[in-house]
Amino acid sequence: MGTISSAFGIMSQALDADQQALNVVANNVANANTPGYTEEKPNWQENSPLEIGSLQVGQGVTETGTTSVRDRVLESRLDQQQQMAASSGSRLTSLDTLQALFTPDSGSSSSQAGDIGGDITSFFDSFSSLEANPTNNALRQNVLSTAGTLSSDVSSAAASLDSQRLALNQEASGVTSQVNALTGAIAQLNQQIQSISPNADAGILEDNRQQDLSQLSQLIGINQITTENNGLAITTTSGALLVSGSSSYQMTTGTVNGVTDFFVGTTDITKSLATGGGSLGGYLTARDTDIPTVLAALDQLAYNISTTVNTQNDAGMNLDGVTGTALAPLYIFNQPSAVEGSAANMSVTMTDPNQIAAAGAANGTGDNSNAVALANLAGQTIVSGQTPTDYYSNFVTTLGATVSSVQTENKAQAASVTQLQTQNNSLSGVNLNDEASSMTTFERSYQAASQVFAMLNTIMGSALNLGEQTTVT
Amino acid sequence: MRVDPFYVTNLVGSLDQAQLNAQQLTAELSSGVSINSLSQNPVGAGENVQLLSQIQQDDSFTQSSSLVTGQLQVADSALSSVVTELNTAISLATSANNGTMNGSNVRSVGSQISGILDEVTSLANTSYQGQYIFGGGQTLTSPFNTSTATTPAVTSYTGDQGVNYLESPSGQKIQLNVPGSQIFLGSGSNSVFGALNNLIADYSSGTVNTAQATSDTAALNSALNWVSQQRVTIDNSMTQLSAASGAVTNVKLQLTTAQTDLMQADIPTVSTQLSLAETQQTALEDVIAQLNSTSNTLFSKLPG
Numbered sequence: 001m002g003t004i005s006s007a008f009g010i011m012s013q014a015l016d017a018d019q020q021a022l023n024v025v026a027n028n029v030a031n032a033n034t035p036g037y038t039e040e041k042p043n044w045q046e047n048s049p050l051e052i053g054s055l056q057v058g059q060g061v062t063e064t065g066t067t068s069v070r071d072r073v074l075e076s077r078l079d080q081q082q083q084m085a086a087s088s089g090s091r092l093t094s095l096d097t098l099q100a101l102f103t104p105d106s107g108s109s110s111s112q113a114g115d116i117g118g119d120i121t122s123f124f125d126s127f128s129s130l131e132a133n134p135t136n137n138a139l140r141q142n143v144l145s146t147a148g149t150l151s152s153d154v155s156s157a158a159a160s161l162d163s164q165r166l167a168l169n170q171e172a173s174g175v176t177s178q179v180n181a182l183t184g185a186i187a188q189l190n191q192q193i194q195s196i197s198p199n200a201d202a203g204i205l206e207d208n209r210q211q212d213l214s215q216l217s218q219l220i221g222i223n224q225i226t227t228e229n230n231g232l233a234i235t236t237t238s239g240a241l242l243v244s245g246s247s248s249y250q251m252t253t254g255t256v257n258g259v260t261d262f263f264v265g266t267t268d269i270t271k272s273l274a275t276g277g278g279s280l281g282g283y284l285t286a287r288d289t290d291i292p293t294v295l296a297a298l299d300q301l302a303y304n305i306s307t308t309v310n311t312q313n314d315a316g317m318n319l320d321g322v323t324g325t326a327l328a329p330l331y332i333f334n335q336p337s338a339v340e341g342s343a344a345n346m347s348v349t350m351t352d353p354n355q356i357a358a359a360g361a362a363n364g365t366g367d368n369s370n371a372v373a374l375a376n377l378a379g380q381t382i383v384s385g386q387t388p389t390d391y392y393s394n395f396v397t398t399l400g401a402t403v404s405s406v407q408t409e410n411k412a413q414a415a416s417v418t419q420l421q422t423q424n425n426s427l428s429g430v431n432l433n434d435e436a437s438s439m440t441t442f443e444r445s446y447q448a449a450s451q452v453f454a455m456l457n458t459i460m461g462s463a464l465n466l467g468e469q470t471t472v473t
Numbered sequence: 474m475r476v477d478p479f480y481v482t483n484l485v486g487s488l489d490q491a492q493l494n495a496q497q498l499t500a501e502l503s504s505g506v507s508i509n510s511l512s513q514n515p516v517g518a519g520e521n522v523q524l525l526s527q528i529q530q531d532d533s534f535t536q537s538s539s540l541v542t543g544q545l546q547v548a549d550s551a552l553s554s555v556v557t558e559l560n561t562a563i564s565l566a567t568s569a570n571n572g573t574m575n576g577s578n579v580r581s582v583g584s585q586i587s588g589i590l591d592e593v594t595s596l597a598n599t600s601y602q603g604q605y606i607f608g609g610g611q612t613l614t615s616p617f618n619t620s621t622a623t624t625p626a627v628t629s630y631t632g633d634q635g636v637n638y639l640e641s642p643s644g645q646k647i648q649l650n651v652p653g654s655q656i657f658l659g660s661g662s663n664s665v666f667g668a669l670n671n672l673i674a675d676y677s678s679g680t681v682n683t684a685q686a687t688s689d690t691a692a693l694n695s696a697l698n699w700v701s702q703q704r705v706t707i708d709n710s711m712t713q714l715s716a717a718s719g720a721v722t723n724v725k726l727q728l729t730t731a732q733t734d735l736m737q738a739d740i741p742t743v744s745t746q747l748s749l750a751e752t753q754q755t756a757l758e759d760v761i762a763q764l765n766s767t768s769n770t771l772f773s774k775l776p777g
Binding site for chain 1 (some may be wrong): 522
């Protein structure tokens with residue numbers, strides 16, 4: 001049978017429990033804006049009843065700690081989506097810088113500087129003008145000056161591409177130390193979690209680990225595998241082990257063919273990192289795919305224009321009546337030996353405008369047949385089966401379409417991240433309204449327990465006095 | 474149901490988007506250009522390259538054609554003067570051949586025709602912007618020289634048979650010159666210089682061999698006709714050039730319209746969009762300000 005003093009015991013436990021619950025609320029409110037914090041709920045447990053004979057007597061409540069409101073599947077989906085969004089985001093940033101080199105020409109006279117498409121046409125047009133008066137020095141000079149503009153615009157675009165590639169290379173290398181710091185921290189947290197809370201959610205430690213994972217997901221593409229005792233193994237998307245239990249494996253860098261490659265142990269994982277995700281994936285895709293593609297297209301353009309124009313000029317006769325020879329060819333451009341590097345090395349080597357071969361080889365110096373032939377190159381399929389202008393136009397469209405598709409991709413992924421983030425926030429975030437209502441509930445329950453306590457006290461007084469109301473109050 | 478307690482963060486994201494949108498629209502308005510980067514309209518950017526290239530080519534052809542029109546006009550007017558000179562020579566020769574002139578008058582006709590030869594030689598050596606226009610492909614040296622070592626004197630041609638063409642953007646070839654030898658040293662009785670030199674020799678002694686002189690005069694007459702025929706080639710070129718240049722100007726006008734349509738920002742539409750973007754931005758700012766005010770959680774309703 002229950003006694004008055006056992007009721008006192010139940011009430012004091014209830015007061016303790018309510019106080020602890022109020023502590024949990026206070027902690028939630030305090031961490032409402034802490035990144036990575038997961039809302040905690042107090043755990044209530046009914047005490048085992050006392051069995052007296054056939055009677056069961058309730059023994060009150062105990063607060064047994066807290067549970068973090070967490071959905072691991074949701075969190076890992078969010079991480080994955082973040083990896084993809086970070087990858088397309090950093091790739092897009094690089095592509096935006098890249099496409100700024102080829103801003104469309106509006107067509108007004110002030111906008112033509114630096115436009116390679118306009119340069120190509122101006123260059124071939126200078127030969128058309130030379131048709132009108134093939135011996136005219138000003139017109140010949142114009143050929144060399146438009147050739148100079150074309151080659152300097154092409155070579156400076158190539159130089160910009162190269163320096164963008166180097167900048168990306170540096171950004172990519174910088175990611176390594178951040179990744180290593182994070183994997184090290186995760187390994188340490190693994191160890192703590194495994195020793196403190198091998199079978200249940202580890203609360204704040206788990207929050208910290210999740211926060212590190214989320215940061216790591218911004219950087220590289222990873223797979224998460226839950227192991228025994230609440231541990232976590234992390235590999236790159238291609239399977240290279242980064243964290244296993246309490247050990248982490250360093251990612252290292254080394255220079256291969258002039259750029260930084262990434263290693264775990266002795267395995268080169270650069271290629272798989274590029275497609276894996278995270279901002280590193282984006283940097284590497286831009287560095288190893290996007291920029292080389294653009295550069296190769298420019299190289300092709302520079303190579304074909306330089307060699308065909310050189311060959312055609314060499315086939316004619318200059319103003320001094322001289323035709324080109326093997327030893328002294330009549331070359332306008334620096335003659336490239338291979339396609340690769342042609343854009344960067346494109347330059348005008350001819351300095352004397354009289355060397356331009358406007359005349360056909362067997363004709364008089366006033367002849368313009370070779371100038372006609374040179375001008376006609378503009379309409380011939382001399383660059384990868386296309387005319388120079390068509391080739392450049394296609395190049396511009398392809399580049400624009402690539403940037404545009406990455407933009408769309410990034411937008412969709414960012415939207416998906418936002419959606420998952422919202423889901424995760426609505427589950428795990430601290431909602432101040434909820435906290436206010438919990439606090440009121442616990443406060444009321446604390447008040448009730450104190451009230452019961454006071455009542456029991458009165459009852460106890462009555463029992464002690466046995467009817468003498470004034471002796472004990 | 475639970476809600477995202479950080480929904481204001483999402484609203485700030487939307488506000489950023491709205492601001493970016495307004496920024497792009499402002500850039501379009503201030504530059505007047507609708508395609509400011511390749512990714513905005515990749516196909517349009519490619520098309521723009523093609524259109525600008527064609528416009529530039531047309532521009533260049535228009536300039537070249539005004540340059541060569543000058544040259545053709547000079548050639549034409551030189552030939553017209555030659556025709557006048559030759560007519561004078563023919564009438565002088567005809568009067569000398571009718572047998573009524575005394576020796577000194579005949580010699581005077583001879584020296585007048587000699588003057589005409591000099592005049593025609595200098596016309597045949599006409600240059601335009603440093604190019605001898607009747608020298609064929611040899612445009613840097615004067616093509617005609619008369620040697621008086623023999624009688625009759627001989628006018629020789631140091632040019633060649635080269636013919637230059639100007640190609641229009643559509644590929645039409647327009648002839649720019651006729652080699653001097655073809656005009657002035659035609660075969661048989663079509664040689665201007667041959668006929669003039671013969672006549673000068675005929676009249677140099679003062680006694681006229683009427684049969685010879687009449688035959689030489691007839692040759693000069695036939696040479697005159699020959700020159701007029703050659704002049705037609707030049708005139709045809711001028712007509713072709715003016716037609717081609719007119720056509721190119723029309724094409725250029727259409728291309729420019731197309732290019733402007735492609736690249737020019739549609740100001741009324743952009744302005745409307747900008748105004749909408751601004752309204753959206755203001756509304757979002759108001760919403761965020763409202764939601765951020767402290768009276769929006771249950772805590773503010775609690776007593777105490």
